[in-house]
Amino acid sequence: MNTGERIDDVGAAAYTVPSEDPAADGTFTRSETTLVLARAHAGDVTGIGWTYGPSATATLITHQLAPVVRGRPMLDVPGCHEAMCRAVRDAGRVGMCSLAISALDCALWDLKARSLDLPLHHLLGVVRAEVPVYGSGAFTTLGDDRLRRRLEHWAHDLRIPRVKIEIGEGRGANEERDLARLRLAREIVGAGVELYADANGAYSVKQAIRVARAAEDLDLRWLEEPVPADDLPGLRAVARAVAPEVAAGEYGFDLPYFARMIGNVDCLQADVTRCGGITEFQRVAALARARGRELSGHRAPHLHAAVMSSTPVTRHIEWFHDHVRIEERLFDGTLSSAGGTVRPRDDAPGLGVTLKYPDAEPYRVR
Numbered sequence: 001m002n003t004g005e006r007i008d009d010v011g012a013a014a015y016t017v018p019s020e021d022p023a024a025d026g027t028f029t030r031s032e033t034t035l036v037l038a039r040a041h042a043g044d045v046t047g048i049g050w051t052y053g054p055s056a057t058a059t060l061i062t063h064q065l066a067p068v069v070r071g072r073p074m075l076d077v078p079g080c081h082e083a084m085c086r087a088v089r090d091a092g093r094v095g096m097c098s099l100a101i102s103a104l105d106c107a108l109w110d111l112k113a114r115s116l117d118l119p120l121h122h123l124l125g126v127v128r129a130e131v132p133v134y135g136s137g138a139f140t141t142l143g144d145d146r147l148r149r150r151l152e153h154w155a156h157d158l159r160i161p162r163v164k165i166e167i168g169e170g171r172g173a174n175e176e177r178d179l180a181r182l183r184l185a186r187e188i189v190g191a192g193v194e195l196y197a198d199a200n201g202a203y204s205v206k207q208a209i210r211v212a213r214a215a216e217d218l219d220l221r222w223l224e225e226p227v228p229a230d231d232l233p234g235l236r237a238v239a240r241a242v243a244p245e246v247a248a249g250e251y252g253f254d255l256p257y258f259a260r261m262i263g264n265v266d267c268l269q270a271d272v273t274r275c276g277g278i279t280e281f282q283r284v285a286a287l288a289r290a291r292g293r294e295l296s297g298h299r300a301p302h303l304h305a306a307v308m309s310s311t312p313v314t315r316h317i318e319w320f321h322d323h324v325r326i327e328e329r330l331f332d333g334t335l336s337s338a339g340g341t342v343r344p345r346d347d348a349p350g351l352g353v354t355l356k357y358p359d360a361e362p363y364r365v366r
Contacts, residue, residue: 005074005115010066010104011039014055014365017326024141026168026202033322035330038103040111042074047114047350049106051273053099055365060100064088074115077108081279098253098276105277106303114350121344124310130341131308134162134196137321140169148188155189160340162194168202179214186218196222203227205234212242220244236264250298258284262291267315271298278307285311302327302334302353305344317342330360
């Protein structure tokens with residue numbers, strides 16, 4: 001290849017996929033999910049990346065970010081990232097602009113790896129060949145039968161030894177049902193599977209402590225966002241008072257957020273589709289390493305596989321039901337989580353996935 005190749009063009013499109021059933025956690029309900037795909041072109045090579053968010057994110061990519069990336073050297077992804085961050089100064093880096101930056105940054109890394117004919121995890125540098133996952137997406141709206149089938153699929157069919165259910169139903173208004181669902185989950189998966197819970201910020205500090213202590217006999221290992229993620233003193237108070245590890249960080253849109261968050265949780269979370277893409281995700285991992293914390297990848301498993309394979313502080317990737325379903329529907333080359341780990345593909349360059357154009361077209365937002 002010509003190492004002086006420049007980025008010719010950037011494009012984006014949005015794809016909205018209906019939910020299988022009403023998907024709710026403690027604080028939010030959705031009936032559909034939108035994947036925003038970014039594409040970066042250099043010569044005859046195209047890289048892709050994506051995020052999950054409003055379809056307007058595609059417009060941000062093509063109107064706000066493309067002009068500052070187009071014409072730059074294809075190999076200089078950190079330079080492109082810096083240019084994108086500067087371009088959204090007045091629009092605001094946090095929020096939808098960071099979603100757009102994340103999608104395009106991932107596409108630029110994919111483009112670079114494809115141009116070099118390398119799997120992305122080998123370009124980044126492999127630390128571990130396989131990355132642990134945990135099953136996720138057992139929404140509060142699932143009845144007992146649906147909850148049983150989903151947990152059995154993860155723990156028994158796929159043999160994933162870690163599963164998570166959502167609690168905090170109705171913004172924490174039904175503690176007894178939360179505890180009943182945790183008891184049912186433990187009964188379904190058995191003693192050999194780690195049980196996690198995600199309150200999505202639904203509880204108050206004392207309520208979170210009360211629920212965690214009431215579940216002590218269930219060997220609950222992980223309590224995610226027991227209180228709102230912006231309540232750093234609250235997260236720290238819960239972490240000091242309960243046995244499960246307290247985790248948060250999925251709503252981080254820039255590095256300063258993680259610098260504030262990291263001392264208040266036991267395990268840091270980050271989302272490569274939100275935090276600023278692979279470029280910023282690696283910086284978050286370095287921060288976690290410096291502070292003696294492990295890092296968990298939030299949702300979007302097929303984007304996290306390569307970068308978490310190259311991360312020394314990797315804990316695991318969230319094998320999130322809704323995103324797994326969407327990514328398997330829209331992309332060829334998706335991964336298997338059988339046995340509780342994912343292994344980035346060695347037999348394909350870049351991320352190893354390609355858009356199924358005919359299959360994806362009915363979901364495209366016009």
